[in-house]
Amino acid sequence: MILTVTLNTALDITYRVRSLRPHASHRVSEVTERPGGKGVNVARVLAALGHEVTVTGFTGGATGRVVQERLAAVPGVVDALVPLSGTTRRTIAVVDERTGDTTQLNEPGPTVTPAEWSAFQEAYEDLLPSASAVALCGSLPPGVPVGAYAGLIRTARSFSVPVLLDTSGEPLRRGVAARPDIIKPNADELAELTGSHDPLRATQDARRRGASAVVASLGPAGLLAATREGRWQATPPASVRGNPTGAGDAVVAGLLSASVEHLPWPDRLARAIALSAATVLTPVAGEFDREAYEELLERVTVSGEVSAA
Numbered sequence: 001m002i003l004t005v006t007l008n009t010a011l012d013i014t015y016r017v018r019s020l021r022p023h024a025s026h027r028v029s030e031v032t033e034r035p036g037g038k039g040v041n042v043a044r045v046l047a048a049l050g051h052e053v054t055v056t057g058f059t060g061g062a063t064g065r066v067v068q069e070r071l072a073a074v075p076g077v078v079d080a081l082v083p084l085s086g087t088t089r090r091t092i093a094v095v096d097e098r099t100g101d102t103t104q105l106n107e108p109g110p111t112v113t114p115a116e117w118s119a120f121q122e123a124y125e126d127l128l129p130s131a132s133a134v135a136l137c138g139s140l141p142p143g144v145p146v147g148a149y150a151g152l153i154r155t156a157r158s159f160s161v162p163v164l165l166d167t168s169g170e171p172l173r174r175g176v177a178a179r180p181d182i183i184k185p186n187a188d189e190l191a192e193l194t195g196s197h198d199p200l201r202a203t204q205d206a207r208r209r210g211a212s213a214v215v216a217s218l219g220p221a222g223l224l225a226a227t228r229e230g231r232w233q234a235t236p237p238a239s240v241r242g243n244p245t246g247a248g249d250a251v252v253a254g255l256l257s258a259s260v261e262h263l264p265w266p267d268r269l270a271r272a273i274a275l276s277a278a279t280v281l282t283p284v285a286g287e288f289d290r291e292a293y294e295e296l297l298e299r300v301t302v303s304g305e306v307s308a309a
């Protein structure tokens with residue numbers, strides 16, 4: 001199975017409003033609720049692609065129960081979430097129907113006690129022997145040490161399980177130094193990590209800092225990958241309009257799915273960018289339009305060069 005870790009799970013609430021304006025009161029035309037947090041979205045996409053997936057991280061309180069009930073209804077996803085005395089957070093995405101823009105409000109999440117953090121690390125070690133790959137995704141809730149991902153990467157390596165890290169800020173910086181197999185920053189996260197706003201330089205710099213492969217998601221410009229095997233850029237056939245929440249999680253799912261199938265990098269990137277674009281076309285994170293995905297996969301462009309041996 002593929003293991004996804006979401007330490008800060010969430011109940012993702014999406015509101016659609018006619019037109020979002022600061023200082024105004026709004027009527028919500030549609031509300032959707034989904035189990036979320038980045039690794040949960042990754043798991044839902046992987047399961048839809050036919051992979052066996054186990055979800056771990058923390059869950060607690062009434063919101064946590066809703067997240068678990070909703071997850072139980074997703075075929076192919078096994079729930080291995082660790083209980084928490086605090087309450088799982090909510091995130092709110094507000095979609096402006098007029099412009100299609102999305103505004104995201106993410107709660108910080110519940111405080112994790114040292115005993116709960118230890119319980120999680122034990123559960124994680126028990127899951128690793130059955131994992132073909134692990135994805136460490138999203139923000140850290142209060143109480144979890146800032147070097148948490150670095151530690152989880154080292155533990156995965158001791159079990160010879162490849163790791164993809166998708167986070168930001170200091171947890172990303174420390175995680176990169178622990179030498180993950182893949183990181184997937186967006187342009188801002190990459191610039192914050194390296195201090196460079198030139199994506200080409202920044203991806204190379206992030207590799208020098210410890211990541212074996214760097215796949216930067218550059219929004220409508222697609223994906224830029226720097227790996228040991230070579231460098232590539234993957235672009236969708238045309239820019240797609242819709243809800244971008246979860247587009248990065250679909251990239252992670254595509255990369256993991258293709259890497260456990262041992263596909264070459266250009267195929268991994270093609271799958272990732274097609275899934276990401278197909279996710280933008282659906283109104284909520286963690287879901288994608290399969291027909292659109294298959295059609296986009298035929299038309300994505302991957303250009304680049306293989307490194308000299």
Ligand SMILES: O=P(O)(O)OC[C@@]1(O)O[C@H](CO)[C@@H](O)[C@@H]1O
Nearest residue numbers: 010036037038091106138139246
């Ligand atoms: O606060 P984090 O952990 O960085 O991000 C959380 C989150 O906004 O990311 C997903 C989209 O990628 C949403 O489903 C989710 O709630």
